[in-house]
Amino acid sequence: MEESSASADKPRILLMGLRRSGKSSIQKVVFHKMSPNETLFLESTNKIYKDDISSTSFVNFQIWDFPGQVDFFDPSFDSEMIFNGTGALIFVIDAQDDYVEALGRLHLTVSRAYRVNPDINFEVFIHKVDGLSDDHKIETQRDIHQRANDDLADAGLEKLHLSFYLTSIYDHSIFEAFSKVVQKLIPQLPTLENLLNLFISHSGIEKAFLFDVVSKIYIATDSSPVDMQSYELCCDMIDVVIDVSCIYGLMEDGGGCAYDKESMAIIKLNNTTVLYLKEVTKFLALVCILREESFERKGLIEYNFHCFRKAIHEVFEVGTPPQDARFPRNNPLGLKYGALNGSAV
Numbered sequence: 221m222e223e224s225s226a227s228a229d230k231p232r233i234l235l236m237g238l239r240r241s242g243k244s245s246i247q248k249v250v251f252h253k254m255s256p257n258e259t260l261f262l263e264s265t266n267k268i269y270k271d272d273i274s275s276t277s278f279v280n281f282q283i284w285d286f287p288g289q290v291d292f293f294d295p296s297f298d299s300e301m302i303f304n305g306t307g308a309l310i311f312v313i314d315a316q317d318d319y320v321e322a323l324g325r326l327h328l329t330v331s332r333a334y335r336v337n338p339d340i341n342f343e344v345f346i347h348k349v350d351g352l353s354d355d356h357k358i359e360t361q362r363d364i365h366q367r368a369n370d371d372l373a374d375a376g377l378e379k380l381h382l383s384f385y386l387t388s389i390y391d392h393s394i395f396e397a398f399s400k401v402v403q404k405l406i407p408q409l410p411t412l413e414n415l416l417n418l419f420i421s422h423s424g425i426e427k428a429f430l431f432d433v434v435s436k437i438y439i440a441t442d443s444s445p446v447d448m449q450s451y452e453l454c455c456d457m458i459d460v461v462i463d464v465s466c467i468y469g470l471m472e473d474g475g476g477c478a479y480d481k482e483s484m485a486i487i488k489l490n491n492t493t494v495l496y497l498k499e500v501t502k503f504l505a506l507v508c509i510l511r512e513e514s515f516e517r518k519g520l521i522e523y524n525f526h527c528f529r530k531a532i533h534e535v536f537e538v539g540t541p542p543q544d545a546r547f548p549r550n551n552p553l554g555l556k557y558g559a560l561n562g563s564a565v
């Protein structure tokens with residue numbers, strides 16, 4: 221396959237693992253909105269499948285799905301070319317199967333890749349955990365963690381760091397894990413986090429996520445801890461907004477776009493919580509969770525959102541964080557604080 225130099229420059233995420241471990245399913249569910257049940261009919265991948273998702277997603281990476289059994293000793297396997305320019309290598313282990321063989325393969329793969337490019341982030345997805353009880357999940361993770369690191373220590377590769385995630389395509393865990401993998405590859409992450417912290421503290425918001433709309437990966441959030449329930453709620457909101465927009469928002473001839481500059485939604489839940497979604501860029505949306513009483517200061521939130529959106533555009537356009545020289549140090553965005561009577565000060 222001919223690659224343009226632009227796409228060759230993008231950092232790659234490699235998905236590797238034994239046959240039937242779930243690689244293609246992960247890719248289809250996260251990036252192509254395939255429903256988990258449909259993956260039962262996926263055929264086995266026989267050659268490297270390169271999926272460039274940058275035209276639909278903020279995630280400017282290529283995802284390479286490798287066929288189950290790559291033969292590293294095959295001369296046609298050019299490990300220099302493949303591992304150089306790789307940002308993250310995700311190794312998928314089927315937790316419902318006997319994983320001894322997978323562990324051997326994991327060791328072979330990461331040690332080979334590390335020798336070519338020690339800067340790769342090595343991520344291990346302990347996958348298909350939907351079939352396991354909670355205790356069994358913890359035990360499996362502990363066992364895989366221990367054995368994989370023992371193998372590395374025996375080979376003198378203590379510096380090679382593996383990160384582990386429990387994942388399944390049948391819940392949000394796969395999106396959450398992919399979010400973490402992608403976040404590590406975003407150089408602007410600390411800036412985004414700071415901007416989100418400033419935005420929520422000035423606007424009385426409890427939690428805010430910056431989402432890649434098409435994949436529902438969150439590329440950043442404020443620095444308060446993420447609880448799965450909040451994340452799931454925000455993912456569900458994106459689904460609702462996009463689905464309603466697809467059904468009722470497009471032109472009769474099918475023209476238009478389900479997600480554009482005008483996209484925004486407010487959902488009030490029956491427990492005094494409000495969900496607030498607004499377009500930030502072509503691919504990104506801000507999704508916030510806040511209390512009903514904070515939402516009384518809607519004007520303030522909208523003003524602060526406007527400043528936040530502008531700053532995000534600057535971060536990505538210029539590629540550098542807003543400079544202190546241009547923004548006062550204690551309030552780099554020019555945000556306004558909400559007073560208790562609802563007016564901005």
Ligand SMILES: Nc1nc2c(ncn2[C@@H]2O[C@H](COP(=O)(O)OP(=O)(O)OP(=O)(O)O)[C@@H](O)[C@H]2O)c(=O)[nH]1
Pocket residue numbers: 237238239240241242243244245246256258259260261262263264265266286287288289347348349350351387388389390
């Ligand atoms: N229970 C469960 N099954 C899964 C999960 N992910 C994938 N599967 C199933 O695992 C089977 C194999 O999935 P594939 O995505 O084809 O696996 P692959 O690793 O791409 O396989 P090759 O192309 O042969 O290398 C399919 O029947 C999927 O439905 C999961 O999270 N939970």
